[in-house]
Amino acid sequence: MTEQTAWPLWEVFVRANRGLSHVHVGSLVAPDAEMAVRNARDLYTRRGEGVSIWVVPADAITTSDPDAKDAYFETSEGKNYRHAVYYTASEGVPHL
Numbered sequence: 001m002t003e004q005t006a007w008p009l010w011e012v013f014v015r016a017n018r019g020l021s022h023v024h025v026g027s028l029v030a031p032d033a034e035m036a037v038r039n040a041r042d043l044y045t046r047r048g049e050g051v052s053i054w055v056v057p058a059d060a061i062t063t064s065d066p067d068a069k070d071a072y073f074e075t076s077e078g079k080n081y082r083h084a085v086y087y088t089a090s091e092g093v094p095h096l
Contacts (some may be wrong), residue, residue, distance in 0.1 A: 009057070010056065012040040022054050
């Protein structure tokens with residue numbers, strides 16, 4: 001018997017319309033990027049709901065630790081101005 005190599009896992013992102021952001025829709029396995037795009041098209045856009053597909057090898061994605069979210073996303077001392085909650089909208093500015 002020959003040793004079989006497992007295909008890599010790919011994360012799939014689809015953009016529904018021009019101007020919108022790509023959204024993670026799922027994962028799949030495929031031998032290469034070209035086949036991953038083809039499989040993603042067949043699997044996630046069967047009803048014509050996408051205009052663009054991204055596939056990314058799952059092992060190329062780096063994430064933050066969800067258990068450390070409080071320390072990781074906490075605002076640094078003295079930098080509260082970065083949060084919009086500390087500002088008020090000016091009167092007469094309809095687009096804000």
